[in-house]
Amino acid sequence: SQQGEEDPQALSIQEGENATMNCSYKTSINNLQWYRQNSGRGLVHLILIRSNEREKHSGRLRVTLDTSKKSSSLLITASRAADTASYFCATDEHRGSTLGRLYFGRGTQLTVWP
Amino acid sequence: EAQVTQNPRYLITVTGKKLTVTCSQNMNHEYMSWYRQDPGLGLRQIYYSMNVEVTDKGDVPEGYKVSRKEKRNFPLILESPSPNQTSLYFCASSRGGAYNEQFFGPGTRLTVL
Numbered sequence: 001s002q003q004g005e006e007d008p009q010a011l012s013i014q015e016g017e018n019a020t021m022n023c024s025y026k027t028s029i030n031n032l033q034w035y036r037q038n039s040g041r042g043l044v045h046l047i048l049i050r051s052n053e054r055e056k057h058s059g060r061l062r063v064t065l066d067t068s069k070k071s072s073s074l075l076i077t078a079s080r081a082a083d084t085a086s087y088f089c090a091t092d093e094h095r096g097s098t099l100g101r102l103y104f105g106r107g108t109q110l111t112v113w114p
Numbered sequence: 115e116a117q118v119t120q121n122p123r124y125l126i127t128v129t130g131k132k133l134t135v136t137c138s139q140n141m142n143h144e145y146m147s148w149y150r151q152d153p154g155l156g157l158r159q160i161y162y163s164m165n166v167e168v169t170d171k172g173d174v175p176e177g178y179k180v181s182r183k184e185k186r187n188f189p190l191i192l193e194s195p196s197p198n199q200t201s202l203y204f205c206a207s208s209r210g211g212a213y214n215e216q217f218f219g220p221g222t223r224l225t226v227l
Contacts, residue, residue, distance in 0.1 A: 040223075041221065043204065044218070102147065102159060
């Protein structure tokens, strides 16, 4: 079963605007990760936030984590056409010794128009 | 260059003909994993391996086998492929486990007729 679910499923914006994607998950986690996928290609890691962190930045990316609501958001500031891709959140499970399970959501398809 | 490689990249086969998709990483990672990606369903984990000779099931292991005899390689075996295994497959590796940054291969697009 899938742990993370992204919202919205699709997002269309103009260059220069900010893009916000949300992720909700079901169980306690160690870390939450965001990945990017260009059409049909392998996923690329963007950022990892630990369960004891609330906010993290990397370049134009800002990720927040609210463990009480079991949710995270990814903000891309000043979007560019090259940011057009699918974005996925991925969560592990903080449950016993299960260190190998990783759950991906269905993704948000972001389109940035020039 | 640090990378995860998969072969073949594209494969069209027929029902019942055994096939193997290879995955290799050159980063000395302990953890490796296989996923399938289907439209509207995101990525689902098939199998994972915490280290050599240690493998375990993910969400959708039915119809697949794996082995981890060497640290760098983690092949995915379809003993008797069926059309519902038509999908895009990804291998990934990381240091430690699922909780760390995953490095993904380029994907293998499999069609089973």
